[in-house]
Amino acid sequence: MRRADRLFLIIHALRGRRTALAARGLAETLGVSLRTVYRDVADLQLSGVPIEGEAGVGYVLRKGADIPPLMFSAEELEALVVGTRFVKAFAGARLHRGAQAALLKIEAVLPPELKQRAMRSRIFAPADWNEARSGLIDRLHAAIAAQQVLRLDYRDEAGRSSLREVEPLCLAFWGGVWTLGSWCRLRADFRTFRPDRIVAFEPTGETFVETPERGMAAYVRAMGGDSEGLDI
Secondary structure (H helix, E strand, O other): OOHHHHHHHHHHHHOOOOOOEOHHHHHHHHOOOHHHHHHHHHHHHHOOOOEEEEOOOEEEEOOOOOOOOOOOOHHHHHHHHHHHHHHHHHOOHHHHHHHHHHHHHHHHOOOHHHHHHHHOOOOOOOOOOHHHHHOHHHHHHHHHHHOEEEEEEEEOOOOOEEEEEEEEEEEEEOOOOEEEEEEEOOOOEEEEEOHHHEEEEEEEEEEOOOOOOOOHHHHHHHOOOOOOOOOO
């Protein structure tokens, strides 16, 4: 987490509290050490943020140092809560951390009744989807972002093995299965691979540049979709 984000979350964790919040609670929420919390709070105090208290006792934000709540409806906030649950279950550790940090920022400036209503949502996602838990989705996502050519050891539905060099373009989750959309150099065409059938993969050391014929929009069209409106 960026230091600027931590400072933001510390201020808003203290917002509206009548009792002191222990540094240990802040450290657990932020996933950092006690020493980091002490240092961050001291820096905030020196910069003029009206935080009262001390290490070993707890901290409060001086009365009157408040900010107005964000203008979210109950439905909008519930959508964010549910989205975070799905990201946590399916999208890998990196995006889970980002979604959780964003939700903490939002919750910090909401009236308690609105926050509690949203958190009571009865829409859940199963925890720890296998590909997300293993880090596979994170690694494939990173390869897509870096436009790395990958060498896959792949097994098809019948268990047949093949080695492929692919230019990975996107990840899609179809409510039960992840897929990796790619340009396959072996077939000289677009192919969709299931990450759970990838036995192993590694970057070749080569990067690729998307072209109109072999890029994301062309892949979507080849799969029968509409590429208009894609932010690519």
